[in-house]
Amino acid sequence: MVAALVPAAHAQQAAATDGAGAGVAHPELWPKREQRIAPDPAMEKRIDQLLAAMSLEQKVGQIVQGDIASTTPDDVRRYHLGSVLNGGNSDPGGRYNAPAKDWLALADAFYEASMVPSGNLPRIPIMWGSDAVHGHNNVVGATLFPHNIGLGAARDPELLRSIGAVTAKEMRVTGLDWTFAPTLAIVRDDRWGRTYEGFGEAPEIAASYAAPLIEGLQGKIGDKDWLRGPHIIATAKHFLGDGGTYGGKDQGDTRISEAGLINTFSAPYIPALNAGVQSVMVSFSSWNGTKMHGNQSLLTGVMKQRWGFDGFLVGDWNGHAQVSGCTATDCVQAAKAGLDMYMAPDSWKALWQSTLAHARDGSLPMARLDDAVRRILRVKLRAGLFEAGKPSSRPFGGQFDLLGSAEHRAVARQAVRESLVLLKNAGQLLPLKPMSNVLVAGDGADNLTKQTGGWTLSWQGTGTKPADFPHAQSIWSGIAEEVKAAGGSATLSADGSFTKRPDVAIVVFGEDPYAEFQGDRPDVGFDDARSLTLLRRLKGAGVPTVAVFLSGRAMWVNPFLNAADAFVAAWLPGSEGGGIADVLFGKADFRGTLPYSWPRSSDQTAVNVGDKDYNPLFPYGFGLKYGQPGDLAPLPEARATVAAADPGVLYAAGRPGAGRQLLLGAPGALSTNPGPELIDARPADHHAQEDSVRLHWTGAGPAMAAIAGDTPVNLTRESNGGLAVELEFRVDAAPTADVSLLMQCSGEKCGGGFPVGSMFKAVQAGQWSRLAIPLHCFEKAGVDMSKVTVPIALSTSGAMTVTLSSARIVSPVGPVLTCN
Numbered sequence: 001m002v003a004a005l006v007p008a009a010h011a012q013q014a015a016a017t018d019g020a021g022a023g024v025a026h027p028e029l030w031p032k033r034e035q036r037i038a039p040d041p042a043m044e045k046r047i048d049q050l051l052a053a054m055s056l057e058q059k060v061g062q063i064v065q066g067d068i069a070s071t072t073p074d075d076v077r078r079y080h081l082g083s084v085l086n087g088g089n090s091d092p093g094g095r096y097n098a099p100a101k102d103w104l105a106l107a108d109a110f111y112e113a114s115m116v117p118s119g120n121l122p123r124i125p126i127m128w129g130s131d132a133v134h135g136h137n138n139v140v141g142a143t144l145f146p147h148n149i150g151l152g153a154a155r156d157p158e159l160l161r162s163i164g165a166v167t168a169k170e171m172r173v174t175g176l177d178w179t180f181a182p183t184l185a186i187v188r189d190d191r192w193g194r195t196y197e198g199f200g201e202a203p204e205i206a207a208s209y210a211a212p213l214i215e216g217l218q219g220k221i222g223d224k225d226w227l228r229g230p231h232i233i234a235t236a237k238h239f240l241g242d243g244g245t246y247g248g249k250d251q252g253d254t255r256i257s258e259a260g261l262i263n264t265f266s267a268p269y270i271p272a273l274n275a276g277v278q279s280v281m282v283s284f285s286s287w288n289g290t291k292m293h294g295n296q297s298l299l300t301g302v303m304k305q306r307w308g309f310d311g312f313l314v315g316d317w318n319g320h321a322q323v324s325g326c327t328a329t330d331c332v333q334a335a336k337a338g339l340d341m342y343m344a345p346d347s348w349k350a351l352w353q354s355t356l357a358h359a360r361d362g363s364l365p366m367a368r369l370d371d372a373v374r375r376i377l378r379v380k381l382r383a384g385l386f387e388a389g390k391p392s393s394r395p396f397g398g399q400f401d402l403l404g405s406a407e408h409r410a411v412a413r414q415a416v417r418e419s420l421v422l423l424k425n426a427g428q429l430l431p432l433k434p435m436s437n438v439l440v441a442g443d444g445a446d447n448l449t450k451q452t453g454g455w456t457l458s459w460q461g462t463g464t465k466p467a468d469f470p471h472a473q474s475i476w477s478g479i480a481e482e483v484k485a486a487g488g489s490a491t492l493s494a495d496g497s498f499t500k501r502p503d504v505a506i507v508v509f510g511e512d513p514y515a516e517f518q519g520d521r522p523d524v525g526f527d528d529a530r531s532l533t534l535l536r537r538l539k540g541a542g543v544p545t546v547a548v549f550l551s552g553r554a555m556w557v558n559p560f561l562n563a564a565d566a567f568v569a570a571w572l573p574g575s576e577g578g579g580i581a582d583v584l585f586g587k588a589d590f591r592g593t594l595p596y597s598w599p600r601s602s603d604q605t606a607v608n609v610g611d612k613d614y615n616p617l618f619p620y621g622f623g624l625k626y627g628q629p630g631d632l633a634p635l636p637e638a639r640a641t642v643a644a645a646d647p648g649v650l651y652a653a654g655r656p657g658a659g660r661q662l663l664l665g666a667p668g669a670l671s672t673n674p675g676p677e678l679i680d681a682r683p684a685d686h687h688a689q690e691d692s693v694r695l696h697w698t699g700a701g702p703a704m705a706a707i708a709g710d711t712p713v714n715l716t717r718e719s720n721g722g723l724a725v726e727l728e729f730r731v732d733a734a735p736t737a738d739v740s741l742l743m744q745c746s747g748e749k750c751g752g753g754f755p756v757g758s759m760f761k762a763v764q765a766g767q768w769s770r771l772a773i774p775l776h777c778f779e780k781a782g783v784d785m786s787k788v789t790v791p792i793a794l795s796t797s798g799a800m801t802v803t804l805s806s807a808r809i810v811s812p813v814g815p816v817l818t819c820n
């Protein structure tokens with residue numbers, strides 16, 4: 001099943017060279033590819049002329065990309081930036097649910113800034129890149145497709161072409177011309193938080209999808225509307241080996257022979273390049289210890305020389321900073337290795353300066369700089385940007401009714417239907433008869449946030465509300481529509497309670513949204529006591545149950561498989577919940593088959609087709625159809641691994657998170673049990689008995705309550721990614737003096753914080769409140785995020801009583817403290 005791209009002799013040779021140079025590729029061992037883009041001497045001549053007329057500042061600007069949260073149109077004008085991006089948490093006006101017209105207006109503003117005349121310098125139109133990874137998912141109202149894991153289950157390359165076409169058109173509506181998709185990761189360890197961004201564990205699915213999807217997005221090479229009109233520029237990412245990291249760790253190290261790298265991970269890149277993908281994003285990860293952003297043998301040797309790629313290589317989010325000897329603001333090494341455009345979201349200005357200095361003193365050779373700029377200009381010329389006018393004036397610009405149009409949603413609904421995988425169908429319970437009395441339960445039933453997953457309006461996909469999805473349908477609503485149309489009755493009851501016994505219950509549950517490293521897990525066991533109890537209770541009451549499981553990976557769910565009569569893996573279906581009803585009620589049969597092997601135990605984290613001793617619960621490619629025997633013998637329910645602690649938990653369930661302690665006392669003399677003179681801690685109740693702590697400051701002297709870690713933790717990525725410390729608390733007795741909210745780091749006087757006394761005085765006594773303090777606020781207040789010892793502390797010299805229910809590092813959902 002795994003495409004054999006390397007002749008055996010080469011494979012041996014490659015294996016023999018392993019260890020010779022860690023992470024150094026031998027391009028001559030790599031397969032060749034076709035070159036379908038005809039050379040265009042006139043275009044190259046035009047590039048020569050542009051290069052001759054451009055200033056050095058302009059050239060450097062082309063290869064540096066800022067994020068819209070840290071870059072204004074005026075910055076684009078002054079620094080001649082060649083492109084911007086919006087990261088997962090960056091939106092026009094800083095509003096995660098900014099209306100589509102704001103995106104278009106900002107696209108126009110950036111474009112116009114890039115075209116403001118400046119002496120005799122040529123004007124170079126800007127590009128804007130965005131993670132449209134399951135539809136144009138950053139924009140309210142867009143059609144949201146199932147994440148790639150579900151599309152992988154569909155095994156339908158032509159569907160991917162239609163999805164690409166819809167996504168491109170919806171991006172055009174908002175004036176954007178470049179997507180950071182498709183992800184061509186081959187995911188080998190399902191603990192990885194980006195498993196759902198991959199089409200599957202074997203290269204064949206991504207290899208068969210790459211070309212039709214890219215052609216859907218970009219159009220076909222040679223056609224008049226290639227990269228123009230309804231089309232945009234695509235990005236194959238993340239090059240290379242992103243899904244093969246050791247332990248499924250995000251941004252980790254892929255330890256594999258060169259032959260393994262070629263066979264497993266490079267396979268989809270050949271069809272992607274043959275289909276004309278114009279940009280390739282370099283992976284955060286390493287190959288045998290060498291960071292991809294610094295790997296000349298792969299970036300230049302394989303990608304550009306062996307494969308003849310003539311588009312450009314864009315970096316990942318400050319990914320260059322991880323190259324040895326580099327920082328986010330200074331890294332000539334990456335450009336020398338072959339990177340053409342630095343993704344420098346918040347670091348662009350200082351990086352621009354240092355890169356300019358390198359260009360001036362020759363440490364960045366002019367030939368390399370010119371080559372990088374040439375590649376970027378080539379893509380811009382191919383896309384017709386120089387003649388396109390401002391984004392709102394281009395085809396489809398401002399046609400907002402295309403976002404989530406009926407036609408586009410029909411494609412997404414088809415994708416949902418095709419993505420579902422039936423794992424169990426005891427007694428042929430499915431298909432259900434719509435003319436029946438159906439109970440719909442579970443916390444995922446009417447929950448668009450959960451159903452759409454990460455990379456949806458916000459980076460982690462959290463913090464959204466139903467009103468943010470004007471064109472979407474929840475799973476519940478799709479079922480209700482189908483059942484009511486047939487004359488049956490459907491009832492939504494999240495907790496599964498009922499008065500009249502239903503004919504059948506559909507229970508929708510699963511993982512909460514996550515993205516990137518936030519989704520990394522220590523194992524693949526799924527725990528959800530509430531949903532399990534619910535399934536068991538319904539079964540106990542003699543109600544046949546259908547489990548619809550929402551997840552970003554294949555997971556060990558034996559207790560749930562036992563408790564349900566039918567079990568459907570629905571992945572992360574996106575905006576069209578109705579597609580699930582279509583299949584459950586038999587309008588369509590199941591088509592999906594597993595793109596990832598389903599684990600037999602919670603510690604079977606890296607089971608992949610082709611493994612020696614391959615022994616999953618359900619193999620890769622498994623999926624029942626209607627009419628096939630679907631009974632399943634009872635499965636063992638003991639969890640092989642203990643559910644591990646969530647590192648984001650600082651305090652919850654009445655105790656500090658794993659590896660953390662609650663310390664009390666005079667600042668500088670904290671201990672777990674200081675005596676009650678200054679401060680006193682007692683168990684208190686919120687949602688459950690003793691799930692909180694009541695902290696009483698006596699006012700006899702300055703005192704502090706601190707949650708301290710056993711070892712310093714590095715919260716840099718969390719801070720950059722917009723995460724916050726979220727507190728759930730109640731003020732029982734208002735403070736009599738000012739109060740400080742603090743974070744501390746290792747080293748003398750390392751720390752910082754804010755006064756919160758007036759806020760604590762303002763909240764209503766006795767009422768539960770939530771407050772999120774973005775980590776970057778602490779950073780601004782002087783905390784060194786790379787070595788945090790006390791992630792949160794409260795201190796006052798007056799008297800006060802506060803009950804703390806939880807403290808977590810999360811993508812905030814409630815009110816957020818603003819800092820400048």
Ligand code: BGC
Nearest residue numbers: 086087088131180237316317
């Ligand atoms: C991710 C990329 C993404 C980029 C921009 C990075 O953290 O790894 O996949 O395109 O951010 O949001």
Ligand code: BGC
Nearest residue numbers: 087088089090317459720721
């Ligand atoms: C991530 C990006 C993401 C951004 C959110 C970064 O840490 O790597 O992918 O878009 O945070 O602002």
